[in-house]
Amino acid sequence: MDSLKHTPFNGAIRRGVPAARLLLFAIALALLTAAGCAKKELPRQSAPVMAAGTADARPAAGTEPAPQNPPAPDLQPAFPLTEKTKAAPSGKKKAPARTTTERLLQSAGRDPGAVQPEAGFHLAVPDTLGDGEAFLVEFSAAGAEGLELGWRGKTLSVTEADKAGRFMALLPVPLDEKAKSLPLALTLVWSAGKKEAMKADVPVKKRSYAVQRLKVAPKHVSPPPDMLPKIERDRAEMRAAVGKVTPRRYWSLPLLRPVPGQVTSLYGLRRVFNNVPKSPHKGLDLDAAEGDPVASAEAGTVVLVSEHYYGGKTVVVDHGLGVLTAYLHLSGYNVSVGQTVRRGDIIGFIGSTGRVTGPHLHLSLYVMGVSVNAATCTAM
Numbered sequence: 001m002d003s004l005k006h007t008p009f010n011g012a013i014r015r016g017v018p019a020a021r022l023l024l025f026a027i028a029l030a031l032l033t034a035a036g037c038a039k040k041e042l043p044r045q046s047a048p049v050m051a052a053g054t055a056d057a058r059p060a061a062g063t064e065p066a067p068q069n070p071p072a073p074d075l076q077p078a079f080p081l082t083e084k085t086k087a088a089p090s091g092k093k094k095a096p097a098r099t100t101t102e103r104l105l106q107s108a109g110r111d112p113g114a115v116q117p118e119a120g121f122h123l124a125v126p127d128t129l130g131d132g133e134a135f136l137v138e139f140s141a142a143g144a145e146g147l148e149l150g151w152r153g154k155t156l157s158v159t160e161a162d163k164a165g166r167f168m169a170l171l172p173v174p175l176d177e178k179a180k181s182l183p184l185a186l187t188l189v190w191s192a193g194k195k196e197a198m199k200a201d202v203p204v205k206k207r208s209y210a211v212q213r214l215k216v217a218p219k220h221v222s223p224p225p226d227m228l229p230k231i232e233r234d235r236a237e238m239r240a241a242v243g244k245v246t247p248r249r250y251w252s253l254p255l256l257r258p259v260p261g262q263v264t265s266l267y268g269l270r271r272v273f274n275n276v277p278k279s280p281h282k283g284l285d286l287d288a289a290e291g292d293p294v295a296s297a298e299a300g301t302v303v304l305v306s307e308h309y310y311g312g313k314t315v316v317v318d319h320g321l322g323v324l325t326a327y328l329h330l331s332g333y334n335v336s337v338g339q340t341v342r343r344g345d346i347i348g349f350i351g352s353t354g355r356v357t358g359p360h361l362h363l364s365l366y367v368m369g370v371s372v373n374a375a376t377c378t379a380m
Contacts, residue, residue: 100125103200104186118142120165125184125200130207132175132268134365134372136253140166143191150185154368156322159189160248168249170323170377172370175268175280177204209268209280216357221273223355227309234308241304241316242324243369251319254379255297256343258327259350259361261287263380267373282371283328283364284380290331290359292350297325297363297378302339302347311362312354315347325374328362329354 102112118141126135147158147167158167181201188196265285304316311328331351352359365374
């Protein structure tokens with residue numbers, strides 16, 4: 001038996017027996033695995049294939065796509081497999097937002113996309129307003145005789161057109177206006193007394209205004225108590241002057257820059273004197289030298305020549321239809337109340353009167369009694 005164990009033939013048999021068994025086992029295992037995978041893949045065969053261009057392959061809204069093997073490079077998924085799917089588009093396109101002018105026309109039953117029956121019909125109103133700014137409303141058409149505007153509880157009537165036949169008006173949005181939109185009522189006045197009423201809400205966008213921190217003498221932070229009555233009289237006098245609304249328009253845009261100097265302090269600036277917050281700066285400070293001439297920003301009538309505690313020597317000019325300009329800290333006047341001025345006429349001279357630290361011009365623009373940013377209407 002020992003000699004048989006060591007013969008070459010017997011050794012080959014012994015080595016070959018386990019190899020044959022392994023081969024048979026591998027074949028059987030492969031057959032069983034193939035059969036099992038076929039059964040396992042049946043549910044996936046019936047699932048839709050999520051490939052680009054197959055709109056009907058998207059799962060229902062709010063469902064999670066079934067896990068899949070990574071797709072082949074030429075078979076990319078129509079949406080990320082790791083994200084929840086959204087409802088398929090309904091096929092309806094979202095209508096574009098209507099402009100303010102379109103909303104006004106539609107409120108009067110007009111089709112803004114159709115040709116208007118009046119020759120040269122033109123109506124323009126901004127789509128969005130900014131707080132602390134004035135905005136222009138413009139209207140012209142054959143047979144038009146005027147324009148009426150209802151804005152912030154006031155009514156403004158425009159009865160005179162310019163040489164181009166345009167009825168124009170400026171309307172204000174107060175600084176720090178909290179409303180997200182403001183209602184505009186607009187009435188077109190036609191011949192024979194016919195009127196066409198329109199209305200729309202105009203969105204208001206909050207503007208960003210800078211903050212300035214200054215260290216100044218204590219007298220510039222709080223006025224002496226004995227000056228408080230004068231300050232109240234000054235404010236009442238200023239409110240009465242800038243709140244005037246005369247029917248004829250003398251202004252055109254842009255307004256003239258009164259002095260050529262650079263802007264040294266912006267409108268709406270939040271000033272903090274010695275860590276004490278003060279009212280926002282409601283004007284533009286323009287750099288100039290003592291005694292430099294100051295020009296009127298537009299034609300109009302002088303309605304105020306006075307010296308105030310804060311503003312110093314002040315001139316206010318009425319340009320019609322609720323638009324007025326004020327010139328503060330002057331060293332002297334060149335006009336008197338009731339005087340008519342033309343665009344560019346010298347109304348006074350640069351100074352440092354009032355509560356200021358140096359010579360400059362403070363220019364304010366008022367529209368219907370509301371202070372607005374003069375830079376938006378002036379050639380700055």
